[in-house]
Amino acid sequence: MTSIICDNDNQNKERLSLHVLCLNSESSTVTIVRYCLDRMQQPQVRQLLGNARYDQCPIENPQQLRPSESGDRNPFSFTPQLIHLHKDHEMFEDGDIHRHMYLQDLYTSDKDDKPALSVAEFACHISGCSAVFSSLEEYEHHYNSLHRHVCSSCRRSLPSARLLDIHIQEWHDSLFTILAQNQDMYQCLVEGCGQKFRTSKDRKAHLIGIHKYPPDFRFDKSRKDKGGRETKKQLHKDAAMEVVPDVCKSEGVCEVLCEVLTDQPEKEESMEMHVSEEDVAHMGQCASAGEPADVSAAAHGCTGMEPQKPRYSYRVPTTVCFGHGSVRGFRGRRGRRK
Amino acid sequence: MRTQKKTFPTWCRSCRRGYRHAAADTSERWRPNGTTDPTRNMWRLNKVRHKSGRQGDSLEELRLKRREHERALRQARRDRQLVSRRLLLTEDEDQAEVTMDTASEGQGVVDVFHKIHHSGPDREAHMKVLSKALRDPSAQLTFIKLENSMHLLVGLLTGSDARCRLQAARCLHELSRSPHRDVAPACLPATSYLLTYLSGQSTRFTELCLYTLGNLCPDSEVVQQKLLAQGIIPALASCMEIQRHNPAVVEAVGFTLSQLLQTNDAAVKVIPTVLASSLPAQLLSVLAPDPNFALAPAIESAWCLHYLTSSSRDNKELLSRGALLRCSSLLVSLGGAEGNKEEGLELLVCPLLRCVGNLLCCCPVEELNTAVADPQLVICLCALLQTYLQTQPALARESAWVLNNLTAHSNTFCSALLTFNLVSGMIHLLPFSQGINTLILRVLANIAHKKKDFCVQLAQLGLLSALCATLKMADQEMVTLSLDVLFMLVVSAPQVAEEFVQQGGVSLLEAIQYNSKGEMRGRATYLLEHHLLSQ
Numbered sequence: 065m066t067s068i069i070c071d072n073d074n075q076n077k078e079r080l081s082l083h084v085l086c087l088n089s090e091s092s093t094v095t096i097v098r099y100c101l102d103r104m105q106q107p108q109v110r111q112l113l114g115n116a117r118y119d120q121c122p123i124e125n126p127q128q129l130r131p132s133e134s135g136d137r138n139p140f141s142f143t144p145q146l147i148h149l150h151k152d153h154e155m156f157e158d159g160d161i162h163r164h165m166y167l168q169d170l171y172t173s174d175k176d177d178k179p180a181l182s183v184a185e186f187a188c189h190i191s192g193c194s195a196v197f198s199s200l201e202e203y204e205h206h207y208n209s210l211h212r213h214v215c216s217s218c219r220r221s222l223p224s225a226r227l228l229d230i231h232i233q234e235w236h237d238s239l240f241t242i243l244a245q246n247q248d249m250y251q252c253l254v255e256g257c258g259q260k261f262r263t264s265k266d267r268k269a270h271l272i273g274i275h276k277y278p279p280d281f282r283f284d285k286s287r288k289d290k291g292g293r294e295t296k297k298q299l300h301k302d303a304a305m306e307v308v309p310d311v312c313k314s315e316g317v318c319e320v321l322c323e324v325l326t327d328q329p330e331k332e333e334s335m336e337m338h339v340s341e342e343d344v345a346h347m348g349q350c351a352s353a354g355e356p357a358d359v360s361a362a363a364h365g366c367t368g369m370e371p372q373k374p375r376y377s378y379r380v381p382t383t384v385c386f387g388h389g390s391v392r393g394f395r396g397r398r399g400r401r402k
Numbered sequence: 403m404r405t406q407k408k409t410f411p412t413w414c415r416s417c418r419r420g421y422r423h424a425a426a427d428t429s430e431r432w433r434p435n436g437t438t439d440p441t442r443n444m445w446r447l448n449k450v451r452h453k454s455g456r457q458g459d460s461l462e463e464l465r466l467k468r469r470e471h472e473r474a475l476r477q478a479r480r481d482r483q484l485v486s487r488r489l490l491l492t493e494d495e496d497q498a499e500v501t502m503d504t505a506s507e508g509q510g511v512v513d514v515f516h517k518i519h520h521s522g523p524d525r526e527a528h529m530k531v532l533s534k535a536l537r538d539p540s541a542q543l544t545f546i547k548l549e550n551s552m553h554l555l556v557g558l559l560t561g562s563d564a565r566c567r568l569q570a571a572r573c574l575h576e577l578s579r580s581p582h583r584d585v586a587p588a589c590l591p592a593t594s595y596l597l598t599y600l601s602g603q604s605t606r607f608t609e610l611c612l613y614t615l616g617n618l619c620p621d622s623e624v625v626q627q628k629l630l631a632q633g634i635i636p637a638l639a640s641c642m643e644i645q646r647h648n649p650a651v652v653e654a655v656g657f658t659l660s661q662l663l664q665t666n667d668a669a670v671k672v673i674p675t676v677l678a679s680s681l682p683a684q685l686l687s688v689l690a691p692d693p694n695f696a697l698a699p700a701i702e703s704a705w706c707l708h709y710l711t712s713s714s715r716d717n718k719e720l721l722s723r724g725a726l727l728r729c730s731s732l733l734v735s736l737g738g739a740e741g742n743k744e745e746g747l748e749l750l751v752c753p754l755l756r757c758v759g760n761l762l763c764c765c766p767v768e769e770l771n772t773a774v775a776d777p778q779l780v781i782c783l784c785a786l787l788q789t790y791l792q793t794q795p796a797l798a799r800e801s802a803w804v805l806n807n808l809t810a811h812s813n814t815f816c817s818a819l820l821t822f823n824l825v826s827g828m829i830h831l832l833p834f835s836q837g838i839n840t841l842i843l844r845v846l847a848n849i850a851h852k853k854k855d856f857c858v859q860l861a862q863l864g865l866l867s868a869l870c871a872t873l874k875m876a877d878q879e880m881v882t883l884s885l886d887v888l889f890m891l892v893v894s895a896p897q898v899a900e901e902f903v904q905q906g907g908v909s910l911l912e913a914i915q916y917n918s919k920g921e922m923r924g925r926a927t928y929l930l931e932h933h934l935l936s937q
Contacts, residue, residue, distance in 0.1 A: 139924040142886035144810035144848040147803060148763040149756070151664075151712035152482065155803070155837070158796030159752040160484060161475050163705065166749055167486035167657075170468055181795045184835035187876030191918035196876055203874050207913070 226255060227283050234264070253277075253284060482666070487579045487617040488657060490610055492533075492572065511541045515548055518558075529558070529569035536576035545577070546588040556592050571596075571610045578617035586622045593618065593625070594632050600641040608645065609654045616658035619665060626665055630672065634662070639679045649696040652688060656702025659685075663709035673710060677719045682710070686728045689754075691735050697750060704729075704753035711760040718764060726761040726773040729754050737782030748797055751786065755800045762807040770812050777818045780808065784824045787831065795836055802841035809848040816849040820859055825849075829868045835877065843872065843883045850890040857894030866891065866902050873910055878919065885914075885925040892933050899933055908934055 149155055165171050186203040188195045190211050197203045213228040214221045217236045222228040230251060233240045243249055248260040250267040254275050261267040268284060271277040277284075478484045514532045518525055535541050545551050558570040574592055577585055596611040615634065618625050638655050645651035659681065662672050676682070688703040707725065711717050717725070733754050736747065758774075765773050783801050790797040808815045819825055828846065832839045846865060850857045865887070872884040888907075892899045911934070914926035 139921065139928050140886050140889045142847055142851065142883070142890070144806075144851055145844075146763045146807050146810050148715050148760055149712060149803070151709055153712075155796075155799065156712075156756070157476065157479055158794070159756075159800065160479055161472060162752070162794075163749065164475055164484060164486045165468075165472065166746075167488055168471075169489070170471060171746070171749075172468070181792055182835045183833050184839055184880065185876040186871075186874045189874075189881070189914060189917040189922070191916055200871055200874065211913070 222283060227253065231283075253281075483621075484664075485620040487620075488613050489579060490575060490613045511535050511544050512548065515545065515551060515554075519550075519554060525558075525563070526565050526569055529566060529573065533569060533572040533576050536573055539580055539582060542577055542580040542585050543582055546585055552588055552591050556595065559592055560595055568607060568610070571599075571607060571614065575610055575614045575617070578614045583621055586618045586625050589618055590625060590628055593629060597629070597632055597634060597637045600637045601644065603644075605645065605648050605651055608641065608651055612641070612651070612654035612658050616654070616661040619658070619661040623665075623667075626662070626667075626671075629662075630675075634658075635672070635675045635679055635681070639681050639684070642684045643680065646684065646687070647694070649694075649699045652699040653696075653702050656685070656688070656699055656706055660702060660705045660709060663706060663713070668709070669713045673713055676710065682707075682720055682723055682725070686723060686725060689728050689732050691732055697746060700732075701746075701749045701753070704750055704757065708753040708756045708760075711757050715764060717761055721761060721765055721773065724773075726758065726765055727775060729757045729761065730774045730779050731776065733758060733786075734776050734779055734782045737785050748790070748794060752797060752800065755786070755797070755804050759800065759804040759807050762804070767811045771814060774808070777814065778822075780805065780815055780818045780824060781822055783808070784819075784822075784827060788827065791831070791834070791838075795834075795838065799836065799838050799841060802838055802845065805845045806841055806848065809845050813852050816852050816856060819845075819849060820856065825860065825863050825865075829864055832868050832872055839872070839875075840877065840879050840883060843880065843887065847883060847887045847890070850887055850894075854894035857891045858898060861891050861894075861898045861901065866898070866907075867905055870905055870907060870910060873914065878922075881914075881922060882925070885922065885929070889925070889929060889933075892929060903934055 162171075183198070186197045186200060188197075188203065188206055188211070190207075193211070195206055197206065209223070210221050213223065213225055215228060215231055215236070217232070220231065222231055230253065234250065240249060244262070248262050250261040250264050252259045252261070252267060252270060252275075254271070257275070259270065261270060264284075268279075268281075271281065271284065272279055475484060511532070514528055514535060518528045518532060521528060536545060555570050555573055558566045559574070561567065561570075574589060574596070577589055580586070593615065596615055599611045600608060602608055615629065619629065638659055642652060642655045645655070659676070662668065663676070665672065685703040685706050688699050689707075707720070707729070711720060711725075720726075733751070736751060736754070758779075762770075762774075783805050786801040787798050787805075790801070805819075809819065819828075825846070828842050831842050846860060850860055869884050869888050869891075872880050873888075875881060875884075888902070892902060908930065911926040911930050915923050915930075917923050917926070
């Protein structure tokens with residue numbers, strides 16, 4: 065019953081236009097995906113596309129699922145234009161002032177009053193991020209730190225592609241959860257070490273003991289409460305095609321690692337921050353909600369959280385609007401390590 | 403430091419500001435400063451005036467006052483009430499005296515008025531006193547409220563005593579500068595005479611009448627209507643014709659006309675009449691770079707032409723008279739002259755740029771090559787861009803605007819930019835904001851739009867890597883435009899697409915796919931899908 069997302073993270077031409085959500089029956093697959101791609105602007109649609117599993121698999125029936133109109137129309141609209149400026153146009157203001165200063169005998173060759181020439185600012189354009197920078201380097205640093213390796217399921221920003229992979233595997237992959245019951249799945253975070261552990265605690269002990277990591281290493285938060293609940297939840301959402309409030313399921317301190325959120329003045333973000341502090345308190349409530357039926361109740365109980373945290377896979381048709389305030393991050397490209 | 407009075411303008415050595423020194427004999431005013439090369443003097447603004455302020459004012463205080471004044475002017479412009487009135491100095495005074503004298507109180511005006519009313523031979527002296535007194539705004543108000551004051555003044559203006567006429571004109575001149583709205587209409591009884599005197603031969607007197615009329619125009623619709631009905635436009639035209647060899651009068655005509663052209667209804671009430679007269683031809687002749695060329699009249703004429711071309715989109719009349727050719731040629735010679743850095747030159751460059759920019763809008767492409775004869779105009783415009791970038795960014799922006807209009811539909815001028823190696827310089831200007839980079843990017847887009855070969859050249863000159871930076875800018879217009887330009891480059895040749903990919907362009911576009919704006923996402927997706935990932 066696992067949901068599989070076909071990740072077109074290769075040189076495949078269809079990479080961006082296809083996002084196949086394979087569920088149980090063939091027909092429902094087709095139906096749902098078509099719906100998604102036709103109704104691009106509906107927030108509910110995003111829910112369907114949410115799954116953090118990133119297997120690579122060949123796309124089935126790509127023609128059937130390919131949307132008919134998106135991306136085929138040339139969106140570029142530039143044509144050279146003659147611009148006529150009326151005498152009252154604001155672009156003429158400085159020159160007019162200069163002229164009138166001269167008429168009123170206030171002209172001076174004094175160069176000390178030079179108007180400052182300003183340099184253009186750079187801005188992060190990721191939807192929901194409103195950071196602005198005065199130099200390209202600042203921009204690049206911001207982007208690399210906060211947007212390059214972002215888990216699209218929970219929006220956490222990880223510092224590298226590898227850590228992101230591990231995060232997704234351990235937090236959002238139901239298959240991992242199942243396998244981890246019987247074998248050592250938790251890999252050491254240190255690249256090249258290669259050791260694997262049965263539990264995250266074991267790994268943590270290994271990191272601290274062998275690799276001398278700090279005990280509160282920010283990028284090694286463990287998950288509690290894995291397994292069926294998540295899958296059930298998934299199905300519930302998928303089938304219902306409704307907006308289900310996302311509930312944070314982590315154990316321990318749910319530190320929001322995505323610093324984007326601290327930068328943003330937006331209300332939603334502050335709610336998010338609020339969430340993290342209160343998470344420990346709410347966690348108990350949320351975690352105990354086992355049935356799908358209780359999800360909404362649990363969500364209800366977890367007030368102060370965002371009403372909607374869309375879950376979506378990392379390759380989304382770009383015509384899908386993610387709504388205001390939501391950060392659309394994406395993980396580093398698996399098939400394309402630098 | 404006050405310099406000695408000389409018969410020709412000089413620069414004050416201590417503060418490096420120019421004083422306008424009135425010559426005792428007006429015909430000497432425009433004599434060159436003893437330099438042998440007349441063309442060198444052609445570009446020097448012979449009078450660059452300044453407000454000296456009180457002796458006690460420090461430089462910093464002066465600067466503060468200027469800035470305050472500038473702020474007031476900006477606000478006035480935003481309120482569509484930007485109005486200036488000029489002061490013509492008398493022969494025997496210089497600027498420093500202007501603000502030095504504390505004006506007489508209202509009572510003083512009344513006293514003087516009565517003296518004038520009743521006196522005989524001393525009248526002229528009293529009138530001088532009166533005119534000085536009328537510098538004060540409250541005295542102006544007092545005067546017009548006095549019974550029969552204007553009647554008396556008009557009588558003296560039209561009387562048989564020539565010196566009293568001059569003094570009466572001077573009094574009216576002072577009144578015309580009043581900031582109070584009631585004063586200008588009060589001067590209406592005199593206007594028909596002032597207009598009549600414009601066709602006279604006394605240059606100084608004519609100048610005075612002209613500036614007075616010019617000062618009366620703004621602010622009062624009643625006055626404007628009256629003046630138009632009384633035939634101010636034909637009067638100005640004939641004055642300019644008669645006095646065309648006298649730069650001071652030409653300058654004054656230009657000023658007065660520019661005041662009329664700035665009024666609110668000018669497009670309907672003034673401009674058609676002006677275009678039908680001989681004024682356009684005369685204005686253009688003032689801009690001819692011949693030995694008679696003088697900066698100050700050229701400045702006024704250029705501003706008149708700017709108001710004409712910017713008030714309406716239909717400038718066929720001016721185009722047919724060769725306005726585009728004249729303005730663009732003058733710009734080219736200004737751009738190239740060593741007088742490029744001369745003070746005051748931007749006062750002429752600015753309106754010329756605007757004329758060229760707006761005239762280009764109504765010039766059909768086929769005629770462009772004859773209308774703008776010199777392809778070196780692009781060199782001049784790029785030079786102006788670089789020159790004014792730091793000192794007057796607004797002028798740099800206007801130069802970029804003209805370049806856009808020049809290159810929009812013309813293969814010739816686009817090609818010229820490439821041929822003359824001007825593109826790299828332009829690419830280096832893309833980091834600057836306040837509208838400069840969007841206009842420059844438009845110019846580059848105009849070039850790319852013409853031919854695939856141009857695109858390849860642009861890519862070779864480094865436009866791709868510049869776009870990688872502009873795509874990250876905060877200004878949405880820049881980003882959209884950058885995407886459009888990128889598209890044109892990428893489709894022009896496969897090697898351009900390859901180079902873009904090599905420069906890391908794909909990840910850049912992928913990031914844009916997460917932009918909050920749909921048009922950005924759509925463009926990025928299209929580029930990726932159709933052109934960059936098809937390998």
